[in-house]
Every structure is written in C-alpha cells, then in structure tokens.
Amino acid sequence: MLIIFYIFAALSVLGGLGVLFLRNPIHCALSLVGTFFCLGAIYVMLNAEFVAVIQVLVYAGAIMVLFLFVLMLLSSKDSEQYANKWPIGKILAGLLSLGIFIQIAGLFNAGELQLGPKGAYPLEVVEEVGSIALIGRLLFTDYILSFEIIAILLLVAVIGAVVIAKRRLQ
Amino acid sequence: MIPIEHILLLSAVLFTIGVLGVMLRRNVIVIFMSIELMLNAVNLSFVTFARSMDSMTGVIFIFFIIVVAAAEAVVGLSIILSIFRTRKTLNIDEYNLLKW
Amino acid sequence: MSQIWLVPAFPLLGFLLNGFLGKRFGARFVSFVGPLAIALSFAQSLVLFFQMLEAEGNMLREHLYTWIASGNFEAGINFQVDQLSGLYLLVITGVGFLIHVYSVGYMDGESGYYRFFAYLNLFVFFMLILVLGDSFLLMFVGWEGVGLCSYLLIGYYFEKDSAAEAAKKAFLFNRVGDFGVLSAVLLIFLAFGSIEFSTINAEAATRLELGGGLVTAITLLLFLGATGKSAQIPLFVWLPDAMEGPTPVSALIHAATMVTAGLYMVARLSHLFVLAPFTMHVIAVVGATTALMAATIAITQTDIKRVLAYSTVSQLGYMFLAMGVGAFGAGVFHVMTHAFFKALLFLGSGSVILAIHHEQDMRNMGALKSKLPITYITMLLGTLAISGVPFFSGFFSKDEILWKAFSSPLGSPWFWGVGFLTAGLTAFYMFRMIYLTFHGESRVDSHTLEHVHESPISITIPLMILAVLAVTGGFFGVPHLFNFFPNGMESYFHGFFADIPSGHGSVATEWTLMAFSVGFALFAWFVASRLYHSGFDIAAGLRSKWEWAYQLSLNKWYIDELYNAVIIQPGRLISTHLLWQLFDQNVIDRAVNTTGTVARTVGNTIRPFQNGLTQNYALIFTLGTFLILWYVM
Numbered sequence: 001m002l003i004i005f006y007i008f009a010a011l012s013v014l015g016g017l018g019v020l021f022l023r024n025p026i027h028c029a030l031s032l033v034g035t036f037f038c039l040g041a042i043y044v045m046l047n048a049e050f051v052a053v054i055q056v057l058v059y060a061g062a063i064m065v066l067f068l069f070v071l072m073l074l075s076s077k078d079s080e081q082y083a084n085k086w087p088i089g090k091i092l093a094g095l096l097s098l099g100i101f102i103q104i105a106g107l108f109n110a111g112e113l114q115l116g117p118k119g120a121y122p123l124e125v126v127e128e129v130g131s132i133a134l135i136g137r138l139l140f141t142d143y144i145l146s147f148e149i150i151a152i153l154l155l156v157a158v159i160g161a162v163v164i165a166k167r168r169l170q
Numbered sequence: 171m172i173p174i175e176h177i178l179l180l181s182a183v184l185f186t187i188g189v190l191g192v193m194l195r196r197n198v199i200v201i202f203m204s205i206e207l208m209l210n211a212v213n214l215s216f217v218t219f220a221r222s223m224d225s226m227t228g229v230i231f232i233f234f235i236i237v238v239a240a241a242e243a244v245v246g247l248s249i250i251l252s253i254f255r256t257r258k259t260l261n262i263d264e265y266n267l268l269k270w
Numbered sequence: 271m272s273q274i275w276l277v278p279a280f281p282l283l284g285f286l287l288n289g290f291l292g293k294r295f296g297a298r299f300v301s302f303v304g305p306l307a308i309a310l311s312f313a314q315s316l317v318l319f320f321q322m323l324e325a326e327g328n329m330l331r332e333h334l335y336t337w338i339a340s341g342n343f344e345a346g347i348n349f350q351v352d353q354l355s356g357l358y359l360l361v362i363t364g365v366g367f368l369i370h371v372y373s374v375g376y377m378d379g380e381s382g383y384y385r386f387f388a389y390l391n392l393f394v395f396f397m398l399i400l401v402l403g404d405s406f407l408l409m410f411v412g413w414e415g416v417g418l419c420s421y422l423l424i425g426y427y428f429e430k431d432s433a434a435e436a437a438k439k440a441f442l443f444n445r446v447g448d449f450g451v452l453s454a455v456l457l458i459f460l461a462f463g464s465i466e467f468s469t470i471n472a473e474a475a476t477r478l479e480l481g482g483g484l485v486t487a488i489t490l491l492l493f494l495g496a497t498g499k500s501a502q503i504p505l506f507v508w509l510p511d512a513m514e515g516p517t518p519v520s521a522l523i524h525a526a527t528m529v530t531a532g533l534y535m536v537a538r539l540s541h542l543f544v545l546a547p548f549t550m551h552v553i554a555v556v557g558a559t560t561a562l563m564a565a566t567i568a569i570t571q572t573d574i575k576r577v578l579a580y581s582t583v584s585q586l587g588y589m590f591l592a593m594g595v596g597a598f599g600a601g602v603f604h605v606m607t608h609a610f611f612k613a614l615l616f617l618g619s620g621s622v623i624l625a626i627h628h629e630q631d632m633r634n635m636g637a638l639k640s641k642l643p644i645t646y647i648t649m650l651l652g653t654l655a656i657s658g659v660p661f662f663s664g665f666f667s668k669d670e671i672l673w674k675a676f677s678s679p680l681g682s683p684w685f686w687g688v689g690f691l692t693a694g695l696t697a698f699y700m701f702r703m704i705y706l707t708f709h710g711e712s713r714v715d716s717h718t719l720e721h722v723h724e725s726p727i728s729i730t731i732p733l734m735i736l737a738v739l740a741v742t743g744g745f746f747g748v749p750h751l752f753n754f755f756p757n758g759m760e761s762y763f764h765g766f767f768a769d770i771p772s773g774h775g776s777v778a779t780e781w782t783l784m785a786f787s788v789g790f791a792l793f794a795w796f797v798a799s800r801l802y803h804s805g806f807d808i809a810a811g812l813r814s815k816w817e818w819a820y821q822l823s824l825n826k827w828y829i830d831e832l833y834n835a836v837i838i839q840p841g842r843l844i845s846t847h848l849l850w851q852l853f854d855q856n857v858i859d860r861a862v863n864t865t866g867t868v869a870r871t872v873g874n875t876i877r878p879f880q881n882g883l884t885q886n887y888a889l890i891f892t893l894g895t896f897l898i899l900w901y902v903m
Binding site for chain 1: 172174175176177178179180182183184185186187188189190191193194195197199200202203204206207210213214217218219220221222223224225226227229230232233234236237238239240241242243244245247248249250251252254255260
C-alpha cells in the first residue's frame with residue numbers, strides 16, 4: 001500500500017517537473033494529465049472515490065482537453081522557447097519558491113501536526129454509507145446554498161467565455 | 171495507512187513546482203497549467219486533512235474548487251484566445267498591456 | 271400665526287422668477303413681477319406692523335427651523351418683529367416698492383433689465399432678513415447679503431471700468447467693517463453664550479460692567495462694522511463712488527435702506543452700547559465729524575448724484591451723532607424721514623438725469639424748472655425737508671437730534687455746534703443744487719434741450735408719493751416743545767431702547783436753539799440764492815479767494831489719496847517685495863516644486879517595477895506571499 005503511494009507520488013512529481021521543464025506545451029499538457037491521474041489514484045487510496053472520479057473526469061478529461069484544444073488552435077509555430085528578458089528573475093524565483101516550500105514543509109515536519117477535534121465521519125461510517133452517498137447528502141442539505149451559487153457561477157463562466165472568445169464582427 | 175506528513179509533503183512539492191512554473195515559464199498556457207497544478211496540490215492537502223480528521227468538509231470543498239477551476243479554465247482560456255488574436259503570440263512578456 | 275416668513279419670501283420668489291425666467295419671458299413679465307413681489311411684501315408688513323402694535327410686549331416671533339444646534343449653542347432661523355424692525359419693515363418695503371415702480375420707468379430699455387430687477391428683489395430679501403433676524407447669525411446673513419447686492423448693483427454697468435472699480439471698492443470697504451462685526455459676535459458669544467438680541471439686551475447690564483474693557487471692545491468692533499456699512503469716517507469713501515450704479519439703486523440701497531443697517535445694529539443693541547460710554551462718545555464724535563466733513567465736501571461737488579451722496583454721508587453722520595448721545599429714538603426717526611426725502615431727492619435727480627440724456631454734471635443743467643415741473647416741485651419739497659425748514663419732516667427729526675446733542679448727559683454744546691453748522695451747510699448745498707439744476711439760465715446743449723420732457727408716469731407717481739411722505743413724515747414725532755401734538759415716536763418706542771437720563775435745559779433754551787438753527791438754514795438758503803440763482807460772479811470770486819479751501823473740498827479732503835498713500839502703496843510694496851518675491855517665490859513655490867520633484871524622483875525609482883512583464887508581477891506577488899508566511903510562522 002505504502003509502496004504504491006510512493007510510486008504514484010514519484011510519478012506525479014515527475015509529471016509536475018515535466019510541466020516545468022518540457023519545451024513543447026503539448027508535452028507539458030500531457031505530462032500534467034499524468035500527474036492528475038496519479039493524484040486520482042492517491043485519492044482512491046485516501047477513500048475519496050468521488051473526488052478521484054471527478055478528478056479524472058473533470059480535470060484530466062474536460063479541463064485538460066480544453067487546454068489541448070486551445071494549444072492546438074493557437075500554437076502553430078509557438079513551440080519554440082521564448083527569449084528570457086530578465087535572467088536574474090529566474091534565480092530569484094527559484095529562491096523564493098524554495099523559501100515557500102521550506103516554510104510549508106516546516107509546518108508539518110518540524111513537529112507533530114496539531115489537528116483539531118475529530119469529525120463525525122470516521123472511515124467505518126464512510127465505508128458503510130459510501131462516500132458518494134454521503135457527499136450527495138451533504139451537498140443537498142448543509143451546502144445547498146453554496147451548491148446553487150456555484151451552479152450560477154458556472155453558468156456565468158460559460159456565457160462569459162462565449163462572449164470573450166467570440167470573434168468580433170469587423 | 172499512509173503517513174499524513176508524506177502526503178502533505180507531496181502536496182508542498184507539487185505546489186512549489188506550480189509556483190516555479192508560473193514564474194519561470196513564458197508560455198501563457200503553460201503558466202495556466204501550473205496554476206492548475208497548484209490547485210491540485212491544495213486539493214490533495216484538503217483530502218488528506220478530511221481523511222485524517224474524519225470530516226467530509228474537505229471533500230465538499232474539493233468539489234467546489236474543481237468547479238471553480240473549471241470555470242476559471244474556461245474563462246481564462248477564452249481570454250488567452252482573444253488576446254492571441256491581437257498579439258499573435260503566447261509569450262507572456264509580449265502581453266505588456268498592464269504597463270499603460 | 272403671524273406668518274412673518276411671507277415678508278422675505280415674496281422678494282425671494284421675485285428674485286428667483288426674475289433671475290431664472292426673466293430673460294425668457296421678457297421685460298413686461300419682469301416689470302410686473304418685480305414690483306408686485308415688493309407690494310405683497312409691503313402689504314404683509316403692514317398687517318404685521320399692526321399685529322405687532324397689538325401684541326403683548328410689542329413683539330412677534332416666529333421659529334422657522336433650527337439651523338445650528340451644537341452643545342448648548344443653538345441658532346435658529348427665527349424672525350421677530352418689534353418696534354424697531356417693524357418700522358424698518360415699512361420703510362424697506364414701502365420705499366422699496368416705490369423705487370421698484372420708479373425703476374420700471376427709469377430702467378426701461380436697458381440691457382439686462384431682468385438682471386436689475388432680480389438683484390433689486392434679492393436686495394430687498396436680504397435687507398428684510400437683516401432686520402427680521404432675531405440673532406446675530408441671521409442678521410449677519412442679511413448684512414453680507416445686502417453687501418453682495420450692493421456690489422452687484424453698483425457694478426450693474428460692469429462694462430464701465432469706473433463702475434466695476436466702484437463696486438470693488440464698496441465691497442472691500444464693507445469687508446473691513448464685516449471683520450469688526452464678526453469679531454464682535456465672537457466676543458459676544460464668549461460673554462453671553464448666546465447671540466440672540468433679546469438675550470444680549472436683557473442680560474447686558476448683569477453680565478458686563480459699565481464701561482468695562484470687554485463691552486467697550488465689543489461695541490467698538492460693532493461700530494467699526496457700522497462705519498463700513500453706513501459710510502462713516504474712516505470707511506465712508508465707498509459711498510460716493512457707489513453712485514456709479516443706476517439711480518434707483520442709489521436711492522434704495524445707498525440712501526434709504528442698506529446704509530442705515532449700521533444704525534439699525536446700534537439701535538438694536540442699545541442696551542449694550544449704553545454700557546460703554548467711551549464707545550458712545552466715539553460714535554458721537556465720529557458721527558459729528560462725518561456730518562461736517564461730508565457737508566463741506568458736498569458744497570463744491572458738481573455731479574448732482576455726488577452732492578446727494580455726500581449729503582447722505584452727512585445725514586448718516588447726523589444719525590450716528592444722535593445714537594452717540596443716547597437719542598436712539600431720534601436717530602431712528604431721522605432714518606425714517608431721511609429715507610423719505612433722500613429717496614425722493616435721488617429719484618428726482620434720476621428723473622433729471624434721464625430727461626437730459628444721462629448728463630449728471632450740474633454745470634450742464636439749469637432752467638429745467640419749466641420743462642420738468644413735477645420733478646422740480648417734488649425735489650424742492652425734498653430740499654425743504656432736508657434743510658430743516660419748519661414743519662417739513664426733516665425739521666422735526668433734525669431738531670430733535672440737535673436738541674438731544676445739546677441737552678443729553680452724553681451730549682455737549684460742541685456737538686450741537688457741529689450739528690448746527692452742518693445744518694446750515696446742508697441747506698446751502700441743497701439749494702445750490704436746486705438753483706444750479708432748475709433755475710438760472712439753461713446750460714443744456716440745445717440739441718438735447720429740444721427733447722427734454724417730463725418723465726413717464728411710473729417715475730412721477732413715486733416722486734409725488736415720496737414728496738407727500740417727505741413733507742408729512744415728521745408729524746410722526748413732533749417734539750415735546752409743540753405740545754399741541756403728541757410725540758408719536760416717543761410713545762411708539764416706549765421702553766424699547768436703553769434709558770438715558772433725561773437731559774437738562776429749559777424750554778426757553780430749546781426754543782432759542784431751534785430758532786438759531788432754523789434761522790441759520792434760512793440764511794444759508796439766502797446765500798445760495800445770491801450765489802447761484804443768477805450769475806456766478808460772487809461764487810467765482812469767493813472761490814479764487816479761498817482757493818485752498820475750495821480745492822480741499824472739491825478733492826474730498828484728499829481722503830482717497832490718503833488711503834492710497836497710507837494703506838495701498840505700503841501694502842503694494844510689502845506684497846511685492848516681501849510676500850511675492852521673498853515669501854511666495856522662495857518658500858511657497860519652492861515647497862510646491864519640491865513636492866513635485868520628490869514625486870517624480872520616487873516615480874522614476876519605482877517605475878521599473880511597472881514594466882508590464884506579468885511574470886515580474888507574479889514574482890513580487892510570490893515575494894509578498896513569502897513574507898506573509900514568514901511573518902505568520
């Protein structure tokens with residue numbers, strides 16, 4: 001179990017590094033899809049099947065396909081590396097990212113993580129009811145307002161995307 | 171059981187890679203992908219915490235984050251499309267409209 | 271409910287209608303609305319006046335709304351009508367109405383006709399606010415408002431340089447006085463914690479000691495304001511220049527109403543003023559000096575309106591003399607009679623000026639008697655009134671003042687002497703004006719003379735009404751001496767003003783003094799007729815003999831030149847060398863330039879960050895995140 005996790009973790013980091021270093025944006029995108037799949041697997045290991053499913057469906061399936069569409073639409077000769085305008089920026093960026101990483105990692109590596117009180121859904125309950133059923137129940141009871149609002153947000157985004165991307169009539 | 175610290179460490183690594191991607195890559199779409207990577211890193215820590223604290227709230231949050239990410243991707247990509255029409259490039263350094 | 275607010279509301283409405291719609295609806299509309307507004311206001315004033323006489327304590331009050339309420343300080347828009355403001359109301363709206371009617375004829379065909387009536391209405395509005403207000407706050411609103419209207423109306427022919435200059439001069443001189451009033455109001459608030467007239471008058475004696483420093487300072491500052499508004503030494507020089515305005519304006523603002531605002535203030539606060547004997551003395555001396563000085567200037571002026579202007583200054587000096595010796599009632603009485611005859615004289619002079627096509631120089635007049643009979647007769651009546659010929663209105667009020675100046679405990683024979691001399695000079699220059707204008711040989715150029723005819727009915731009717739008032743107005747306050755007739759003035763103002771111990775002096779003395787002053791006035795008339803009726807040989811001889819005195823008088827005692835040398839030139843020097851070249855350029859300009867330089871330097875320094883490279887922004891954003899994380903952990 002643990003070994004599988006480490007494999008997936010290593011693969012996902014590899015995918016992330018691919019995004020960082022691959023030259024061709026399409027390769028970047030495919031590498032990112034790999035990362036998403038790995039993350040989806042880790043979600044399954046964490047008993048979050050629903051999240052894993054939408055991770056694969058929405059992220060790897062929908063969003064990344066959208067990215068690829070756009071890339072293919074635009075990048076006719078855009079695969080070459082652009083000239084860097086400010087090289088010191090690269091070094092600075094590296095240092096800053098390192099700093100942020102150390103801070104975040106230091107959070108849970110320095111000592112034991114202080115977690116709050118346990119919630120009402122231990123693993124047994126989740127397995128008994130089923131994670132999807134639980135999420136569905138919560139979404140349509142406690143989080144119904146957020147759910148409706150997020151629906152409207154999605155609608156607005158769709159309309160906005162159409163309006164923005166539409167070719168202006170000359 | 172997977173140690174929670176290890177998952178969180180993975181999340182931190184992915185997040186940092188995302189940050190680096192945003193700052194180092196010059197292709198707008200790749201920058202966008204890096205942002206998605208950061209979002210996923212955050213999702214991962216949400217799930218981890220939800221599991222280790224026996225709570226469903228983190229999972230619900232991920233649901234919303236994914237929806238927002240989808241919306242963001244749609245709108246962001248259409249903005250990139252429309253900028254590309256006038257600038258004819260994906261190089262973010264050429265997108266210097268904010269200067270004026 | 272007495273509806274006092276209606277009185278100023280009508281002129282305000284008239285102002286709004288004339289000002290905003292007058293241009294569109296034309297002259298007929300304006301000449302209907304303008305006088306009508308004042309007529310309605312006059313009608314309401316009459317009603318209020320009689321209500322006030324009936325009312326308990328002769329006082330009507332009306333609270334409109336609370337303007338300022340701060341801590342224990344409260345200032346409302348409250349109107350009050352009592353004996354003093356009641357009388358002023360009638361004079362303002364009554365004489366104001368006549369002058370509005372007159373203006374319809376006088377200003378006929380002028381460009382900006384609607385503007386004139388709008389301003390005139392606005393002036394009446396502010397003047398009414400001034401006299402109706404129950405506290406300094408409201409009075410000051412009116413005080414400034416009439417100053418503004420005066421400025422606008424003096425500068426009515428603003429395309430003429432002299433008019434624009436005169437308007438500025440009037441405004442600036444009034445400003446000096448306003449400074450006095452404002453400072454006094456602050457002191458009053460410190461002393462009383464209130465700026466309501468009723469409180470001040472009622473508590474003056476208990477809160478302030480007789481002759482104390484504070485009350486003297488307050489009253490002197492108030493008097494400074496009064497000298498500005500009422501054209502007394504040292505601030506009188508603006509009034510003669512104010513004659514650049516149209517004649518109805520001179521009659522209404524610079525003779526009958528606004529210039530008496532200073533007197534109104536002194537009379538309103540009589541209880542405060544009597545606590546400062548020093549101030550009273552200053553007032554009397556300034557009044558007497560102004561009266562004499564202006565009279566000596568008036569005898570050589572050749573511009574008909576300037577003669578009247580100096581005469582106004584002189585008469586105002588008379589009224590202040592009355593105030594200064596504690597004869598508040600007599601002073602206000604003279605305000606009233608003066609409003610009648612001086613408005614009449616101004617309007618008459620306007621009628622003459624109109625008839626000979628805007629010629630104001632008396633040397634180019636003469637023998638207009640037969641051409642302008644109504645103007646001549648009414649002006650003659652006005653002249654008789656102002657000269658103090660017995661049983662005309664001026665006689666009663668002037669004689670009352672002279673007697674009080676002599677007999678009051680605050681008075682002295684010197685004051686009487688100055689008043690006596692002034693009365694003679696007044697008669698002299700007024701008859702000089704009459705003779706030069708209406709008698710002798712015509713010096714009008716023949717072309718103009720053919721077209722001279724009596725003014726239209728809208729001009730002559732106000733003249734006739736004012737003439738009747740100028741003749742009979744005095745019977746309102748017949749002195750005790752003529753005990754066949756009750757002294758209405760005294761009983762009217764009974765208990766209103768601060769009490770001054772009644773004077774000494776026997777009835778015989780009073781008769782004698784009166785006979786002297788009347789005799790002197792008649793003598794001055796006689797001299798004027800000798801000098802100016804037929805031929806000017808004697809006058810010319812006198813002039814060459816007393817050249818220096820003539821020049822002194824003609825040049826108004828060189829007061830303007832004095833101001834120029836003492837105030838304006840040093841002021842200009844200081845402004846140029848110290849304020850402008852030293853302070854302004856070296857300190858203020860440098861400070862401003864430095865501000866600019868600093869901003870530019872800072873901008874240049876941080877401009878590279880705004881280089882439009884999105885990733886640099888992301889970098890800085892990350893830096894911020896890093897710093898925040900660092901701080902939190």
